[in-house]
Amino acid sequence: MPAATPIEVRADDLAQVRYDADGLVPAIVQEQGTGDVLMLGWMTEATLRRTLEEGRTVFWSRSRQEEWRKGDTSGDRQWVREARYDCDGDTLLLIVEQEGAGACHTGAHSCFFRSFGTG
Incomplete structure (x- = not known):
């Protein structure tokens, strides 16, 4: 099993994050190594803080x-290796080591397994 690697929670970084009217910010989850985009989730300030402190999404x-917490039910855990925020502070990027079958609740490796214009 991969190990948790907490990321330092710095007030200066957290202050850069811009939440929407519901107190949420989108978080893109990308697989370390492959670069595959696995999923998009939503975070509050509290879940972002927990993600950084625990090293799991x-x-x-x-x-x-x-x-x-991703994987508590399915076993398909995400171990955070890097956490970034974009230039506007309104989107997060989490680079993870994916454990188990994948990120999607359907059982697929990525939630983005369907393409427009194909069968």
Whole structure:
């Protein structure tokens, strides 16, 4: 099993993040090594802080209105290796080591397995 690698939580970095009216910021999850985009999740300030402190992805479920740590139910955990924010501070990029079958709740490796214009 991969090991958690916490990332230092710095107030200066957290202050750069811009949340929407619901207190959420989108987080793109990319696989370390392959560069595959695995999924997009939503984070609150609290779940971002937990993600950095724990070294595992923790998101906010908009449908269930609760926190969820990726892989607690499925076993398909995401171990954070890098965490970045974009130039505007309104999007996060998490580079992870994906454990298990994949990131998608369907069982696919990536949530982006469908293409426009193909069968």
